Amino acid sequence: MQASTPLADRGLLHVGRASVEDEIWLTAREAAELTGVSIVTVYSWVRRGHLKVEGLDHRGQKLFRHLSVARTELTTRAKAKRVLVPAA
Secondary structure, three states: OOOOOHHHHOOOOOOOOOOHHHOOEEOHHHHHHHHOOOHHHHHHHHHOOOOOOOEEOOOOOEEEEHHHHHHHHHHHHHHHOOOOOOOO
């Protein structure tokens, strides 16, 4: 049984290889909500080079690949030695 994560809860965690058609794109707000951080933190990841803006939506909002967001969250939490703990 797999542990529950924010990505798995939203049905965004894929097992195996994902194709380009399976890509899920997130705005900064969605990335922040998904990872449990603030929008300021998401833009900090971009500014520091941890997360790359992959495109723009029809309103000009920056878009990120969900897998890139998840990897960035994992590596930054690991470096900070912080663990996301579900609320009781």
